[in-house]
Amino acid sequence: MNIVVCVKQVPDTATERKLRSDDKTLDRDAADGVINELCEYAVEEALLLKEAHGGEVTVLTMGPSKATDTIRKALAMGADKAVHLVDDALHGSDALSTSYAMAQTLKTIGFDVVILGSESTDARTGLLAAMLAERLGVPQLTQANKVDIDGTAIAIQRLTDYGHDKVEASLPAVVSVVEKINEPRYPSFKGIMAAKKKPVQTLGIAEAGIDASQVGLAGAWSEVVDFAAAPPRAAGTIVTDQGDGGTGAAEFLASKKFI
Amino acid sequence: MHRLNDDYEALRKTVEEFARDVVAPVIGDYYERCEFPYGIVRRMGAMGLFGLPIPEEQGGMGGDYFALCLVLEELARVDSSVAITVEAAVSLGAMPLFRFGTAEQRERWLPKLAAGELLGAFGLTEPGGGSDAAGGMRTTARLEDGQWVINGTKAFITNAGTDITGFVGVAAITGTREDGKPEISTILVPAGTPGFTVSKKYSKVGWSASDTRELSFDDCRVPEENLLGTRGRGYAQFLQTLDEGRVAIAALSVGLAQGCVDESLRYVREREAFGHPIGHYQAIQFKIADMEIRTHTARLAYYHAAEKMLAGEPFKREAAIAKLVASNAAMDNAREATQIFGGYGFMNEYPVGRFYRDAKILEIGEGTSEVQRMLIARELGLSSL
Ligand SMILES: Cc1cc2nc3c(=O)[nH]c(=O)nc-3n(C[C@H](O)[C@H](O)[C@H](O)COP(=O)(O)OP(=O)(O)OC[C@H]3O[C@@H](n4cnc5c(N)ncnc54)[C@H](O)[C@@H]3O)c2cc1C
Numbered sequence: 001m002n003i004v005v006c007v008k009q010v011p012d013t014a015t016e017r018k019l020r021s022d023d024k025t026l027d028r029d030a031a032d033g034v035i036n037e038l039c040e041y042a043v044e045e046a047l048l049l050k051e052a053h054g055g056e057v058t059v060l061t062m063g064p065s066k067a068t069d070t071i072r073k074a075l076a077m078g079a080d081k082a083v084h085l086v087d088d089a090l091h092g093s094d095a096l097s098t099s100y101a102m103a104q105t106l107k108t109i110g111f112d113v114v115i116l117g118s119e120s121t122d123a124r125t126g127l128l129a130a131m132l133a134e135r136l137g138v139p140q141l142t143q144a145n146k147v148d149i150d151g152t153a154i155a156i157q158r159l160t161d162y163g164h165d166k167v168e169a170s171l172p173a174v175v176s177v178v179e180k181i182n183e184p185r186y187p188s189f190k191g192i193m194a195a196k197k198k199p200v201q202t203l204g205i206a207e208a209g210i211d212a213s214q215v216g217l218a219g220a221w222s223e224v225v226d227f228a229a230a231p232p233r234a235a236g237t238i239v240t241d242q243g244d245g246g247t248g249a250a251e252f253l254a255s256k257k258f259i
Numbered sequence: 260m261h262r263l264n265d266d267y268e269a270l271r272k273t274v275e276e277f278a279r280d281v282v283a284p285v286i287g288d289y290y291e292r293c294e295f296p297y298g299i300v301r302r303m304g305a306m307g308l309f310g311l312p313i314p315e316e317q318g319g320m321g322g323d324y325f326a327l328c329l330v331l332e333e334l335a336r337v338d339s340s341v342a343i344t345v346e347a348a349v350s351l352g353a354m355p356l357f358r359f360g361t362a363e364q365r366e367r368w369l370p371k372l373a374a375g376e377l378l379g380a381f382g383l384t385e386p387g388g389g390s391d392a393a394g395g396m397r398t399t400a401r402l403e404d405g406q407w408v409i410n411g412t413k414a415f416i417t418n419a420g421t422d423i424t425g426f427v428g429v430a431a432i433t434g435t436r437e438d439g440k441p442e443i444s445t446i447l448v449p450a451g452t453p454g455f456t457v458s459k460k461y462s463k464v465g466w467s468a469s470d471t472r473e474l475s476f477d478d479c480r481v482p483e484e485n486l487l488g489t490r491g492r493g494y495a496q497f498l499q500t501l502d503e504g505r506v507a508i509a510a511l512s513v514g515l516a517q518g519c520v521d522e523s524l525r526y527v528r529e530r531e532a533f534g535h536p537i538g539h540y541q542a543i544q545f546k547i548a549d550m551e552i553r554t555h556t557a558r559l560a561y562y563h564a565a566e567k568m569l570a571g572e573p574f575k576r577e578a579a580i581a582k583l584v585a586s587n588a589a590m591d592n593a594r595e596a597t598q599i600f601g602g603y604g605f606m607n608e609y610p611v612g613r614f615y616r617d618a619k620i621l622e623i624g625e626g627t628s629e630v631q632r633m634l635i636a637r638e639l640g641l642s643s644l
Binding site (some may be wrong): 072076182186187188189190191192193196 | 264265268270273274276285302305306307311315320321322326
């Protein structure tokens with residue numbers, strides 16, 4: 001089975017994250033790049049599927065050249081090879097154009113199943129899985145907390161407020177996963193050393209069949225018009241219970257339109 | 260080697276993340292309950308941390324002893340119980356088997372030890388003597404009908420009583436040498452062997468989430484082929500094991516010393532007194548500067564000892580120096596970090612309180628500070644005066 005796992009490098013959530021003042025995109029140089037947390041679950045699930053069904057796990061990353069660190073981490077966890085889509089023309093792509101670029105690349109490299117985290121900690125749109133599936137013309141099985149594959153049949157379970165949904169489809173398909181799905185492994189030393197020898201193919205937009213006019217800032221359908229720092233948190237309100245605490249709390253909630 | 264290559268750095272970083280994300284949030288509770296953290300051990304096993312210096316063909320990671328040291332340092336930055344569990348399992352349990360064991364012994368045990376599924380222990384110290392292990396040894400093993408019959412008691416043995424303890428390598432007197440001195444050999448005693456009793460856990464000052472036991476052997480019988488390596492080589496085996504172990508304990512000590520720096524740096528920015536964060540005051544700044552100096556020099560000392568060890572050069576002196584310098588650094592830093600934390604430093608819920616309790620043993624285990632000085636003096640040719 002040809003498993004492709006999409007992995008994104010994001011700014012470390014532990015450091016201060018900024019937007020650039022010139023083009024209002026994320027300042028990727030300002031913060032340390034780390035693997036997006038949910039992508040680790042996606043890699044783990046890809047490896048578990050490979051261990052159960054055989055095949056090969058390919059990491060697909062779209063991102064600047066420093067994203068190679070993140071690719072190495074996924075390879076150290078156990079993925080077999082990687083494709084790095086890197087091109088200055090991609091800078092500033094929004095969710096729609098990213099899904100176009102990734103879909104074109106996936107068509108180029110081929111896949112039976114594409115696995116990705118359900119969202120990234122930077123943009124947090126959570127749109128990519130659905131958009132990819134649409135562009136590739138394959139089923140989407142999103143927010144999975146369990147994945148089963150049997151031949152060409154694929155089924156996922158999705159936790160909901162009322163129980164769980166079971167979604168079934170046939171391969172090829174796109175699956176997005178949530179963190180309940182597994183416990184991502186830490187790379188072993190053997191894995192770290194082996195990762196250096198694994199092939200990483202670098203693709204520019206031309207090689208991936210991507211039309212330059214549809215990606216990057218110019219090709220984006222959404223635009224950041226303005227941004228401002230979040231206001232500092234205001235002091236809270238303390239309701240002291242002098243026999244009327246319940247009323248006080250209710251009045252406070254009502255004043256904020258919660259009740 | 261003073262600058263880590265990419266592989267070592269990636270390993271260090273991986274374990275740093277593991278210690279921060281997996282160990283730190285839960286270890287305080289294990290410590291409080293004096294409970295062995297099986298879940299953490301299982302995950303460290305899956306990461307291959309128990310197999311670092313063991314070749315891939317024998318189920319290990321194909322790394323080296325320095326890689327193990329880096330891991331011990333990163334673990335001990337967060338917690339020493341977890342670090343000593345790995346240290347004892349690898350350096351005292353698996354390594355003697357790897358170096359001196361027969362092909363059958365290695366095949367039987369090494370893959371499981373390297374995976375952290377089983378832990379090995381090393382029983383040298385006895386109630387009557389640790390520093391003078393050979394002179395104080397009373398445990399005997401006699402060969403009878405193709406079996407070793409072991410009698411005696413061992414004290415303070417790490418990893419000897421866990422649910423996943425595979426065996427204890429027991430140093431015992433197996434006869435008298437031509438020069439009249441006792442002949443010492445090491446015999447592998449699998450957990451659960453009749454006649455081998457593991458007492459309940461000691462109540463310890465520190466390392467509370469690690470497993471330390473007194474062991475007694477009462478006509479305990481194991482097959483003759485459980486002899487580790489050659490008969491009469493027990494003394495030489497443990498000298499070599501302990502030389503390496505000292506570098507590992509030095510690394511672990513550096514981790515604790517670094518943990519004190521990390522915690523203090525964070526705390527002195529947050530805690531205010533007399534209108535400023537306490538880090539504003541030079542008295543506090545100098546404490547931390549001194550802590551940093553001790554950590555840095557101790558790290559250089561163990562890197563250097565490890566470098567000589569890996570190069571196959573004599574490293575006894577360097578190992579003893581590293582162990583001494585690093586355990587002193589850990590002890591001094593723990594004392595100062597606790598001081599910086601004030602009353603909170605005396606509370607078990609803060610890592611520095613744990614560091615304080617865990618530091619002292621570093622000046623005692625695998626050779627006391629006095630023993631290190633004896634070794635250094637001997638290396639300088641002073642013992643024959
Ligand atoms: C938590 C813990 C875990 C341990 N794990 C293990 C293990 O897994 N396996 C194992 O075999 N052992 C283990 N030990 C034992 C440890 O190695 C010994 O405690 C240590 O070697 C010291 O021996 P001792 O306790 O008998 O002290 P002693 O040897 O009795 O020393 C007492 C004091 O006398 C000093 N002294 C001794 N001789 C001299 C001298 N000639 N000149 C000057 N001073 C001297 C010592 O430095 C020390 O200060 C462990 C101990 C602890 C506490």
